[in-house]
Amino acid sequence: MTYGLCNLIGRGRVAGLGLLAAAALAVTPAAAADYPERDITMIIPFGAGGGSDTLARTIAGVIEEMKLIPVKILPENRTGGSGAIGYSAVAKEKGNPHYLATVSVSFFTTPLLGGSPVSYKDFTPLAAIAQSPYIMVVPSSSEYQKLDDLKKTPRFTTGTTGVVSDAALLAKMTSNALGIQIDSVPFDGEGEVMAALLGGHVNVGFLNPSEAMTQMTAGKLRPLAITSAERSPAFPDIPTFKELGYGDIVHTQLRGLVMPADVPQEVVTYWEGVLEKVATSEQWKKQYIDRFYDVPDYVDAEGFKDVLERTNARYETMMKDLGLIQ
Amino acid sequence: MSIQRLDQLIAALLVIFGLWLVYTGIGYGAMQGTTPGAGLLPIIVGSAIALLSAVNLYRALGGLEKLGAGMSGREAAKAAAVIVALLVAVWAIPYLGMTIATMLAMAGIGLVLRTESGPRFFVRLAAVSVLTPIVLLLLFQNLLGVPIPKSVFGF
Amino acid sequence: METLALLWDGILAATDPGIFACTILGAVVGLLIGALPGLGPTAGVAIMLPVAAGFGGVAAIACLGGVYYGSMFGGAITSILLGIPGDAPSVMTVLDGYPMAQKGEAGRALGTSVFASFVGGLLGIAGLVALSVPVSGYALAFGPTEMTAMMCFALSLLSVLGGRNVFKGFVALALGFWLGMVGLDPISALPRYTAGSMNLFDGLDFSIVAVGLFGLAAIFMSLEVNVDKPVAKYTFASLLPRISDAVRTRWQLLQGSVLGFFVGVLPGVGASAATMLSYALAKRISATPEKYGTGIVEGVAAPEAANNSASYGAMIPLFTLGIPGSATTAVMMGGLIMIGLQPGPMLFTENPEFVWSVFGSFALGNLALVFLTLLLTPLLAAALFIPTAYLYPIVIAIVVYGVFAIDNSAFNVMLTIVAGGAGIILARLDYPAVPLILGLVLGPLLERNIRRTLIQSQGDLLVFIERPIALGLFIATLLVLLIPLFLKLMGRKMIAADEAEV
Numbered sequence: 001m002t003y004g005l006c007n008l009i010g011r012g013r014v015a016g017l018g019l020l021a022a023a024a025l026a027v028t029p030a031a032a033a034d035y036p037e038r039d040i041t042m043i044i045p046f047g048a049g050g051g052s053d054t055l056a057r058t059i060a061g062v063i064e065e066m067k068l069i070p071v072k073i074l075p076e077n078r079t080g081g082s083g084a085i086g087y088s089a090v091a092k093e094k095g096n097p098h099y100l101a102t103v104s105v106s107f108f109t110t111p112l113l114g115g116s117p118v119s120y121k122d123f124t125p126l127a128a129i130a131q132s133p134y135i136m137v138v139p140s141s142s143e144y145q146k147l148d149d150l151k152k153t154p155r156f157t158t159g160t161t162g163v164v165s166d167a168a169l170l171a172k173m174t175s176n177a178l179g180i181q182i183d184s185v186p187f188d189g190e191g192e193v194m195a196a197l198l199g200g201h202v203n204v205g206f207l208n209p210s211e212a213m214t215q216m217t218a219g220k221l222r223p224l225a226i227t228s229a230e231r232s233p234a235f236p237d238i239p240t241f242k243e244l245g246y247g248d249i250v251h252t253q254l255r256g257l258v259m260p261a262d263v264p265q266e267v268v269t270y271w272e273g274v275l276e277k278v279a280t281s282e283q284w285k286k287q288y289i290d291r292f293y294d295v296p297d298y299v300d301a302e303g304f305k306d307v308l309e310r311t312n313a314r315y316e317t318m319m320k321d322l323g324l325i326q
Numbered sequence: 327m328s329i330q331r332l333d334q335l336i337a338a339l340l341v342i343f344g345l346w347l348v349y350t351g352i353g354y355g356a357m358q359g360t361t362p363g364a365g366l367l368p369i370i371v372g373s374a375i376a377l378l379s380a381v382n383l384y385r386a387l388g389g390l391e392k393l394g395a396g397m398s399g400r401e402a403a404k405a406a407a408v409i410v411a412l413l414v415a416v417w418a419i420p421y422l423g424m425t426i427a428t429m430l431a432m433a434g435i436g437l438v439l440r441t442e443s444g445p446r447f448f449v450r451l452a453a454v455s456v457l458t459p460i461v462l463l464l465l466f467q468n469l470l471g472v473p474i475p476k477s478v479f480g481f
Numbered sequence: 482m483e484t485l486a487l488l489w490d491g492i493l494a495a496t497d498p499g500i501f502a503c504t505i506l507g508a509v510v511g512l513l514i515g516a517l518p519g520l521g522p523t524a525g526v527a528i529m530l531p532v533a534a535g536f537g538g539v540a541a542i543a544c545l546g547g548v549y550y551g552s553m554f555g556g557a558i559t560s561i562l563l564g565i566p567g568d569a570p571s572v573m574t575v576l577d578g579y580p581m582a583q584k585g586e587a588g589r590a591l592g593t594s595v596f597a598s599f600v601g602g603l604l605g606i607a608g609l610v611a612l613s614v615p616v617s618g619y620a621l622a623f624g625p626t627e628m629t630a631m632m633c634f635a636l637s638l639l640s641v642l643g644g645r646n647v648f649k650g651f652v653a654l655a656l657g658f659w660l661g662m663v664g665l666d667p668i669s670a671l672p673r674y675t676a677g678s679m680n681l682f683d684g685l686d687f688s689i690v691a692v693g694l695f696g697l698a699a700i701f702m703s704l705e706v707n708v709d710k711p712v713a714k715y716t717f718a719s720l721l722p723r724i725s726d727a728v729r730t731r732w733q734l735l736q737g738s739v740l741g742f743f744v745g746v747l748p749g750v751g752a753s754a755a756t757m758l759s760y761a762l763a764k765r766i767s768a769t770p771e772k773y774g775t776g777i778v779e780g781v782a783a784p785e786a787a788n789n790s791a792s793y794g795a796m797i798p799l800f801t802l803g804i805p806g807s808a809t810t811a812v813m814m815g816g817l818i819m820i821g822l823q824p825g826p827m828l829f830t831e832n833p834e835f836v837w838s839v840f841g842s843f844a845l846g847n848l849a850l851v852f853l854t855l856l857l858t859p860l861l862a863a864a865l866f867i868p869t870a871y872l873y874p875i876v877i878a879i880v881v882y883g884v885f886a887i888d889n890s891a892f893n894v895m896l897t898i899v900a901g902g903a904g905i906i907l908a909r910l911d912y913p914a915v916p917l918i919l920g921l922v923l924g925p926l927l928e929r930n931i932r933r934t935l936i937q938s939q940g941d942l943l944v945f946i947e948r949p950i951a952l953g954l955f956i957a958t959l960l961v962l963l964i965p966l967f968l969k970l971m972g973r974k975m976i977a978a979d980e981a982e983v
Binding site for chain 3: 329332333336340344347350353354355358359360361362363364367368371374375378379381382385391393394397401405408409412413415416418419422424428430431433435436438439440441442447450451454455458459462465470471472473474475
Binding site: 050054077078080082085088111114140184188199201210213217218258291 | 491523527528530531584620621622623624625626665667668669671672675679680681749794798802803804805806807808810811812813815816818819821823824825826827888889890929933936937939965
């Protein structure tokens with residue numbers, strides 16, 4: 001609350017953008033020269049200790065460590081509403097370049113399901129600094145050695161976290177490509193999905209690299225294919241769907257940052273610069289990539305925007321197929 | 327309203343509520359292909375509530391149900407006053423901040439519960455009402471890192 | 482024996498002053514957070530995570546573990562003294578603990594909860610150390626089908642908790658089921674009963690309802706009680722715990738610990754369900770079930786032993802399989818990753834000294850908590866000497882802050898107050914609050930697992946009897962329901978519970 005007030009008093013300079021003039025109360029953008037002038041709030045729409053939280057805090061930590069910006073980044077967990085509460089809090093700060101958030105699956109799915117007043121259109125994409133592929137696995141005890149072996153059996157089940165998730169999406173895509181049926185059973189968390197897979201209650205899994213790595217090293221799971229466009233440096237032996245002849249199945253989660261809508265272009269350029277340095281840094285590699293087995297990859301604002309739109313379209317199509325939305 | 331009358335009223339309301347659950351359940355869809363849909367449990371639960379509450383309504387109307395003494399008017403008034411004080415305080419959090427809202431609510435509740443007369447009570451209550459939110463602020467905000475809402479004055 | 486030697490080495494390693502200090506820090510923070518209404522182990526571990534990660538290595542996980550089991554000790558405090566569940570797993574402690582405090586036996590009740598927590602913790606650690614590998618296999622054997630059967634079995638046991646009017650008991654259970662449906666349905670992705678509000682999208686947090694329904698309602702209804710008769714009936718002796726209670730409740734302690742451990746291991750079930758089952762089972766097999774709920778030490782011992790041993794059971798999938806079976810262990814897993822360890826099947830083989838030192842710290846922390854809480858008990862129980870005109874505003878303020886902190890949401894505080902108001906009406910009209918809470922916890926588990934099973938089987942109902950564990954549990958369910966009926970028909974009154982309840 002206090003924040004809006006400070007803003008009005010603190011920054012009254014007009015940098016003149018017709019776009020912004022429309023929003024009467026919107027804060028006028030500062031010139032790039034003196035940006036950023038105060039601490040940046042990084043809203044994490046999920047609880048402490050989870051995947052999104054670790055990602056956001058690691059990015060903030062690396063930026064701080066490398067002294068890439070003259071101000072601090074203050075991470076703040078705003079949980080609830082499957083991400084809707086946190087993301088709404090960011091979107092509300094239209095035009096304010098002192099708010100940051102990371103994207104996640106709920107960033108797309110909650111708005112599509114009607115659970116959030118804001119969608120990806122209410123944000124300005126800045127850049128992505130890594131991508132996280134998914135690995136399709138079966139329990140080691142199963143008879144399937146490689147992807148095409150699955151064609152021998154008409155029906156499988158897989159576990160997903162929530163109905164509309166990357167795992168469910170990939171199950172759908174794989175079903176279509178291989179001409180089999182993979183039904184998704186929604187569970188309440190990644191732990192439950194893993195337990196169901198190891199216990200033999202579902203037959204195949206689409207897992208994050210770090211989850212898959214643990215169980216593969218222990219010899220409990222066997223990888224069949226990876227969803228990145230090229231082989232991942234962390235898993236040089238796992239073939240991609242693409243090289244196995246299923247070029248349509250390329251789907252990764254981009255680890256990227258967004259700001260509220262209508263922030264000035266100078267700010268976007270500024271952050272592209274900062275994030276490019278993060279993406280190529282040793283710290284980022286050590287503290288995140290190596291720990292979670294992601295693929296280091298820098299995508300600029302324009303490219304990131306395209307990916308966001310494409311991802312959103314994929315979820316939307318999937319929900320329409322499921323009859324969840326019209 | 328006597329406790330018996332209230333019992334009848336609640337039972338009747340629950341019958342309607344149960345029927346409403348069945349209605350919403352049908353809207354959510356009882357089956358999704360070959361598997362139970364989002365509406366199946368609401369339909370079952372709604373029917374159960376409607377049916378069982380109909381029994382309760384019958385028993386209540388027939389005077390078969392023995393209930394405790396209920397609340398005296400004074401007691402009900404006190405409870406209502408405390409609840410209203412709390413709801414008002416929570417509503418006022420965005421304006422007054424959590425600390426001030428809690429201080430006022432505590433003082434209000436203390437006054438409702440007042441058992442002794444004399445100035446000593448007011449001094450003690452004031453001390454308790456001022457100190458507790460400050461201790462809680464230190465505990466939750468500074469130690470546990472919970473962002474406690476602040477007033478427009480900044481605390 | 483080799484295991485014992487390893488554990489002994491672990492305990493010795495955990496006596497390292499640095500590690501021990503972190504263990505105690507975690508335990509004290511856990512005690513505090515557990516005692517604050519609304520905040521439970523998940524919030525506690527999450528809050529301590531950044532701090533603990535800074536300690537690194539064994540100290541970090543010893544600290545987080547301390548928060549976890551410390552909060553299991555702490556949850557009982559407000560449940561007993563004020564009737565406000567400190568966290569979700571301590572709801573059942575209210576049922577007998579609060580009446581004991583009202584009778585002036587707060588010290589005995591608190592003492593029993595400490596003994597029970599200690600015994601539950603000790604047996605839980607023993608199970609964690611000795612049985613983790615076979616038990617993790619058992620946990621994996623529980624898929625959606627088995628979970629469904631388990632929930633049916635649980636509900637059949639819980640029928641003893643119904644209250645006086647059986648119709649109203651079932652209405653309350655159904656209302657609990659309904660409250661459990663609020664939010665985004667995870668199987669079909671339809672939002673149900675959210676009234677379009679994103680505050681309700683994630684569903685109702687169990688603590689929000691329980692704190693209102695038990696805690697605030699208890700306060701709202703006793704506003705007049707102490708006006709005429711001040712609380713002077715407490716004597717100093719009544720504030721002290723009694724060792725004899727520990728002996729008296731030995732069977733409840735044992736049964737609660739074992740049950741809690743095996744329920745706690747199951748992914749997604751959790752300590753709350755474990756305490757409910759433990760309490761229901763203790764009442765069901767008791768010779769004098771009618772005494773439960775009136776304030777007896779057995780009713781405190783059974784759930785308190787269960788929640789502590791459940792917390793160790795829940796760590797088994799995490800340490801042996803790398804699977805977080807509950808929200809709390811998911812956050813702990815974050816802690817393991819942050820200190821550079823990959824939780825999973827390789828953890829035991831690659832970092833044995835780490836694992837054993839952490840287990841050693843659990844044993845030490847558990848023991849330390851006994852002394853801490855026993856020392857604190859008279860002090861805490863003395864809070865009841867404070868006149869209500871001061872005590873209640875303070876308690877209500879703590880509740881408001883505690884519930885707010887769950888999701889940093891004032892909306893949740895509103896819900897708790899409304900639940901408190903509704904609790905008065907329910908209590909006055911003899912609608913029991915316990916089945917409602919049970920419905921809220923078990924309803925979603927039952928619904929989701931039935932639907933998961935049927936998605937897997939494509940609607941074929943036979944799967945429920947094709948799988949041996951599920952079949953066994955269903956048969957047990959039928960027996961629990963039919964035996965009392967059968968005995969009644971035979972004109973014998975062996976299980977008195979049903980005479981009293983139906």
